[in-house]
Amino acid sequence: MTHALGFTEKDLRRLAGARSFERGLGYLSAVSRLEIGDEAISATVDGTDTYEVQLTEDEDSGLTGWCDCPYGREGNFCKHCVAVGLTVLRQAESVPQQRSAAVSRTRLLDGWLESLTREELLALVREQLADDRDLRRRMELRAAAVGEDTGIVRERILSLLDTRPFARYGYVEYADAHAYGRQAAEAVTALRALTASSRSADAVEVAREAFQALGRTYGEIDDSDGLIGEVATGLAEAHLEACLAARPDPVETAEWLVRCLLDEVNDMADIDLFDYREVLGDPGLARARTLVVAAWRANPKGWAEKHLMERFLKTEGESVDALVEVHAADLAPNGHTHLVIATELEAAGRTGEALQWAERGLQETVSEWGPHDDLVAFLCERYERAHRLADVVAARRNLLRARPSLAAYRHLRTAARAAGTWEGAERADALQVLRAVAQPKNGRGCYGSVLVDALMDDNDLRAAWQAATDGHADQRQWLALADRIRDPQPADALNVYLRWIEPLRKQTGATTYERLAELLLSARACHHALGSEAEFATYLAALRTDQKRKRKLMAILDQHGL
CATH class of the missing domain: 1.25.40 (Serine Threonine Protein Phosphatase 5, Tetratricopeptide repeat)
Structure with missing residues (x-):
């Protein structure tokens, strides 16, 4: 189903912030290879380097953007995303047709594939496998998972979890984590295929190795989006599924689980020992409890040890005194x-x-x-x-x-x-x-004092003004005070507004211009209360003359009637 754009220029400004939005305006001519699909928009933007951008619309989360520039890799909606979004908005009328064309192309491709004979499809797949090494590795893994050689499956799964091809500087950066995550997810698919092909006992052993392998390198991956954590959770779930099918030795399984839960690698996937209750049975749970109690007594201050003890005591309905003993130890x-x-x-x-x-x-x-x-x-x-x-x-x-x-x-x-x-x-x-x-401020500090906030909260404005005058206020507090005293003390409030207008004259950006207009409106209100409108008119005229090169500022002042 095709649809029109679900975002506006205002959305782009909100996502990027004023600074990135303004910079994005300068990259409109750098956008190329724009492709508008049914749900995603992709393009290339030429900047310091050539960057790939993708915008995605979702009914729940709205518009999101991804770019492989350094700023975009950190998860920010960057200037390149802005440029692509603005480019699309400028051709909004044709978007439904472009999306309809994308759907048609997909249907055409599906129809063509369905029309091919088995031999033709095989030839096409082999051609792709010869050109795409990663695709070939994934297909080899799926083939091995339904075959007889577990050694090949193990080797392929561990290679999928190997971070070295993605760690350009010994660390998998944000920009590479997505590609690594997509590859690592294939390991979960392969493990489940092993279980489904009646080789669950093999899947149990391979899943353990896979989980430990990922755990050893997890700390060297920028998993800001949680993709690798999802892979780790998938590996843990695949291990549990394999255990439920294979029913491995309960005591040995309990020993492995406790070792794993006491290890830091479990931080990446929250395994719950009691999810394995059916696998462990009474012998396995008894062995697990013995190991957990021994570990806690050896290290009562350990977080994992305490957590496991608490889980056992609560799950098994032990007395509150036993819980108190655990907590009181640390x-x-x-x-x-x-x-x-x-x-x-x-x-x-x-x-x-x-x-x-x-x-x-x-x-x-x-x-x-x-x-x-x-x-x-x-x-x-x-x-x-x-x-x-x-x-x-x-x-x-x-x-x-x-x-x-x-x-x-x-x-x-x-x-x-x-x-x-x-x-x-x-x-x-x-x-x-x-x-x-309270530490005296120079009038432009980053943080004010609690003293000024407390006095304003008490509505003791005279004392708050004195504390601010004594150097205990920052810009936020000065302006809040000025707003509060503007009616009874317009002259004092005016001095505050003018003081904070001055540094803004040297700055640029839409947010700065809006703030400047807001302060000018407050200053105008003070002049009105003082009966000195002519003085404000002279001041404003001089400011507009001084700032006339800033066309955006002039437009914002006009919008506010200044």
């Missing part, structure tokens, strides 16, 4: 493990012990960043239920001191107001904490 310095224990105890109806563990978490916190937020929230919620408001305030106060933030300030304010202690020493002490950690 307590996090920020109290998060105490919270896990408290949650388990509370779920078991042991609320008193749960509260004790949570309070221990606060007392035993040794992290320089203070206790975990969720631990504090857990305790405060239970203090509130018990009407222990002073304890809620104390917990929130300590968290603000340990990790000052606007959120912590707000929580303390809410708790202290509920306790009736905010408007006095509590607020003054909280602001003093924020003042102590």
Whole structure:
């Protein structure tokens, strides 16, 4: 079914960002070999090098773009994608016809292939196999999978998982990961073919080797899109399918699984030992439990060991005390493990012990960043239920001191107001904490201080202005303050707007121009409140004269009536 374009120039700007979009405008004449299919659009763009671009439309995810330029390899919608998208938009009226033609070509090809005799098809396939080495290797693998020689299958599968042909610098970069992933996926297909051809016992052994081989190199692949992780999951699923068909020795299988689960290679595919319950039976599960308990006792702080112990205890319905023992063997310095224990105890109806563990978490916190937020929230919620408001305030106060933030300030304010202690020493002490950690800014810093945000959140604009004047505000905070005081103090707000207009005069780009127009509108509102519209008109005329070469800026100012 053919369809018109599902994206606009606005979509291209949103995906690429203003900078890449503007640069893409300069590459319209560099687009060649444009091919519009039913769902995908491909083209070549000549830049520093010749780059391949593909745009894909999907009803759920919308427009996506892929390019093999360095910036595109990082997963960005680059200027080359923009150029191809704009080129297509400029011939939008002919897109339905082009897509209809693509569908017709596909149907014509299918019809021609169906008309060929067996001998003609074989000749065509052999011709392609002679010209395409990768295709030949894949076909050889499929042939071996239904044949008798498992050695050939093993060799081919391991070669499909070999990263060396794709690792130009000893590492499979993003641009090459897709091609490697497509090749590696053939290994999963071959393993399933082995199982389907009644050679599941062979598939079990080959799947183990394949999984381990991929695990050894997984850390050397840029798997930003998760394609290789999907291959690893496929290998694990193929192994389970083979085990269910072959029913290998349960004890030996349990030993292999536990070794694998304790190894870092399992990070690439989340194998669950209990998915193998039917394969392992009671003997295999018993052996697995023995190995897991021994591993945990030898290394109680190991993440994999703890996770496996927890899975066994929960799956087999062990007592909560056994779970507490596992977690208590490795307590996090920020109290998060105490919270896990408290949650388990509370779920078991042991609320008193749960509260004790949570309070221990606060007392035993040794992290320089203070206790975990969720631990504090857990305790405060239970203090509130018990009407222990002073304890809620104390917990929130300590968290603000340990990790000052606007959120912590707000929580303390809410708790202290509920306790009736905010408007006095509590607020003054909280602001003093924020003042102590506020670092003076030069007016153009990247980050402002929590102090200014907290004062604005309190609607104490006079104090916030003073803190900003003392050097505790960044650009965002200055402009937010200016917006808040514009009506009562237009002259002060105007000075802020003008200060931040100046650096924008030296910058380019659609986003900058929109921001400049926004600030000019705010400045105009201040002049209107001051009754000095003529002064603003003079200022704006001078700015337009100075910036007249920026035609895009002039157009945006016109759009805003400036």
